[in-house]
Each structure stands twice: as C-alpha cells, then as structure tokens.
Amino acid sequence: MTVFNSPEFDNHEQVVFCADADSGLRAIIAVHNTNLGPALGGCRMWPYADDDEALRDALRLARGMTYKSAITGLPYGGGKSVIIGDPKTLKSEALLRAMGRFVDSLGGRYQTAEDVGTTVADMDILRQETEFAHGLSGSSGDPSPATAYGVFMGIRAALYFKHQRDDLRGLTVAVQGLGNVGKRLCRYLADAGTRLVVADINEDAMQAAIRDFGATPVSPNDIHKVEADVFAPCALGAILNDKSIPELSAGIVAGSANNQLAGPQHGEALRKRGVLYAPDYVINAGGLIDIYVGEEGGNQEAVLKRTMQIYDTTLTILERAASEEIATDTIADRMAEERFRDRRNCRVAA
Numbered sequence: 001m002t003v004f005n006s007p008e009f010d011n012h013e014q015v016v017f018c019a020d021a022d023s024g025l026r027a028i029i030a031v032h033n034t035n036l037g038p039a040l041g042g043c044r045m046w047p048y049a050d051d052d053e054a055l056r057d058a059l060r061l062a063r064g065m066t067y068k069s070a071i072t073g074l075p076y077g078g079g080k081s082v083i084i085g086d087p088k089t090l091k092s093e094a095l096l097r098a099m100g101r102f103v104d105s106l107g108g109r110y111q112t113a114e115d116v117g118t119t120v121a122d123m124d125i126l127r128q129e130t131e132f133a134h135g136l137s138g139s140s141g142d143p144s145p146a147t148a149y150g151v152f153m154g155i156r157a158a159l160y161f162k163h164q165r166d167d168l169r170g171l172t173v174a175v176q177g178l179g180n181v182g183k184r185l186c187r188y189l190a191d192a193g194t195r196l197v198v199a200d201i202n203e204d205a206m207q208a209a210i211r212d213f214g215a216t217p218v219s220p221n222d223i224h225k226v227e228a229d230v231f232a233p234c235a236l237g238a239i240l241n242d243k244s245i246p247e248l249s250a251g252i253v254a255g256s257a258n259n260q261l262a263g264p265q266h267g268e269a270l271r272k273r274g275v276l277y278a279p280d281y282v283i284n285a286g287g288l289i290d291i292y293v294g295e296e297g298g299n300q301e302a303v304l305k306r307t308m309q310i311y312d313t314t315l316t317i318l319e320r321a322a323s324e325e326i327a328t329d330t331i332a333d334r335m336a337e338e339r340f341r342d343r344r345n346c347r348v349a350a
C-alpha cells in the first residue's frame with residue numbers, strides 16, 4: 001500500500017493508521033485540508049476487501065468534505081475516518097472507545113460524526129473519550145432531516161434557474177431511494193403539491209411511499225428514465241454514467257446521493273445533453289450544517305434557516321456555470337477551491 005502514490009492522494013495534510021490489539025480496531029483517519037478549520041467528517045465502518053480499499057475511501061471522502069464545507073461557507077476543513085470491519089460483528093464499546101482515543105490524540109484537527117456503519121449511539125460512546133465527536137443523542141443527532149430540507153432547497157433553486165419558477169405544484173419528481181433522506185424529501189415534495197414517482201429495492205419503503213404520498217412505483221432499473229421534471233437520486237453513488245445519462249428524461253438532476261457522477265467527465269456529459277445538474281455535495285450539505293448550528297447552540301429552527309442558504313448557493317453555481325459555459329460540478333469545485341485555498345479565508349495564516 002502506498003499513500004503518496006495513491007490515485008486518491010491529493011496532498012492530504014495527514015493520514016493516521018490506528019490499531020488497537022485488544023478490541024481489534026484497525027482504522028485510518030485522513031485529514032485533507034484544515035485551512036478553513038478543523039477537518040470534520042464522519043466515521044465510516046465497512047468490511048473493506050483490503051487496506052488499500054479502505055485507504056482510498058478515506059482519502060476520497062476526506063477530500064470531498066473539504067469541498068463540501070468550503071462551498072457551504074462553514075468554518076471546517078475536510079477529513080474522514082474509516083474503521084475496517086463489519087459493524088454487525090466487530091463493533092464493540094471497547095473498539096469505539098479506542099477509536100475515540102485516536103480521534104482525541106489529534107487534538108481537534110480531526111472531528112468526527114456518524115456515517116455509514118456508525119450511529120448516534122456510537123458517537124455517544126466516542127464522546128466518552130473525546131470532545132471531538134459530534135452528532136450525539138440529545139444534540140444534533142440524526143442529520144437526515146436537514147439533509148432532506150437542503151435537497152428540497154436545491155431542487156427549488158434548480159427549477160427557478162431553468163423555468164423561472166420554484167413552485168412545485170403540478171410538477172413530477174422521480175425519487176430514487178426512500179431511506180432516511182429520500183422519504184423525508186418526499187414529504188417536502190408532496191406537501192408542495194408535487195406528483196411523485198418512486199423506486200426502492202426495499203418493498204416496505206415503496207409501500208410506505210404509495211400509502212403516505214400517493215406515489216407511483218416504478219422498477220429501480222427504470223427510475224432515471226421516468227418522464228419527470230426532476231430526477232432526485234437519493235440512494236447510490238455513480239448513478240450518472242455512460243449508460244444512464246443518455247436515458248435520462250428529466251431536465252434537472254438534484255438529489256442527496258454522494259458522488260452521483262461516475263467520472264469527472266459526466267458533469268460535462270449532462271451539460272451537453274441539456275440536463276441541469278445541481279452538484280450533490282452542494283445540496284446535500286444540510287447534515288453538516290446541522291452539526292455546525294448544533295455546536296453553536298442553535299435549535300432545529302436555526303438549522304433549517306441556515307440550510308435554506310443552499311438555495312442561494314445552488315443558484316449562484318448554476319448561473320456562473322451557464323455564463324462560463326462549463327459544467328456545474330466544475331464550477332462548484334472551483335468556487336470551493338477559491339475559498340479553501342485563499343489565504344485570506346484561512347483560520348490560521350500559513
């Protein structure tokens with residue numbers, strides 16, 4: 001395994017390998033960039049095939065957090081940690097406490113929260129070892145409500161940009177994935193008078209959407225082809241690829257799923273097809289805002305108020321991309337880089 005030659009290495013400031021023999025903990029903490037503040041990013045627990053895969057994931061996800069924090073205007077850098085192992089079998093209090101001690105050893109340069117494979121209850125355990133664990137029970141907790149609200153704001157901004165209207169009455173939105181974010185997004189959309197077409201591999205989630213929102217179910221293989229005003233991917237990454245992009249019917253893609261573009265070329269492929277893409281990390285930042293506002297002592301109302309700003313951020317990106325005739329994800333990356341690389345924005349002058 002090499003770090004500096006890894007394809008995902010992007011001048012990350014620090015990569016820490018953590019092992020605790022007693023609990024079986026093996027973990028990697030990646031700090032990408034701390035120019036704007038401490039590197040914040042969730043702790044993922046996953047049965048990676050090998051250490052290389054875990055390292056690549058940590059590096060890639062940490063970099064993504066730098067961009068998300070910067071574009072959202074939060075005083076955070078980007079980081080991520082991954083614990084190697086199946087959470088169903090390997091997770092224990094001792095392992096989580098050991099992880100908490102490693103997080104603590106970085107003195108706040110890296111701060112963590114829940115992610116795939118970890119929960120609010122797990123963060124409560126980490127917190128017993130470090131003050132740098134967030135998303136605790138009784139405070140910010142579940143980030144999904146704020147994430148769903150931010151995606152709703154992103155959808156409205158994209159509609160306004162494309163059609164000069166952000167009222168969703170009578171429009172059709174195709175939602176892929178009815179989990180924590182998707183089902184809450186459906187609630188916002190249904191309340192706004194939207195017709196919903198939905199897909200999930202979980203039959204119970206489908207039935208709930210039919211019952212609660214009068215949604216029309218379609219096969220998970222066909223949801224991106226549905227004739228809709230908006231396609232909202234809220235399940236998997238890499239959903240926008242060589243195969244799916246030519247099959248899209250909706251004129252707007254805006255959803256919560258991370259890493260929707262299969263490759264860097266696919267943002268431009270969408271632009272060429274005339275599909276307006278609201279970049280994933282711009283509109284799914286509500287969970288991050290939730291942590292920030294919660295740490296500042298704000299309540300849920302304050303979280304939603306701050307999350308509303310995703311509307312303006314999205315609109316700015318779409319306008320700039322159109323005027324410069326380049327893909328929206330490219331512009332979002334550039335705007336984020338302008339913020340976190342501009343020394344005037346830096347928390348500590350280098």
Ligand SMILES: NC(=O)c1ccc[n+]([C@@H]2O[C@H](COP(=O)([O-])OP(=O)(O)OC[C@H]3O[C@@H](n4cnc5c(N)ncnc54)[C@H](O)[C@@H]3O)[C@@H](O)[C@H]2O)c1
Pocket residue numbers: 143144145147176177178179180181182199200201202205220234235236237256257258284285287
């Ligand atoms: N939860 C958050 O606050 C948050 C924040 C930022 C980004 N995201 C991203 O948003 C997405 C959804 O997050 P979530 O918390 O709702 O996850 P979740 O696990 O609660 O829900 C995902 C849903 O997608 C469904 N699904 C899986 N494969 C599918 C397929 N092939 N077709 C259709 N449905 C499928 C699952 O059955 C599940 O219902 C993820 O990509 C996540 O990384 C979530």
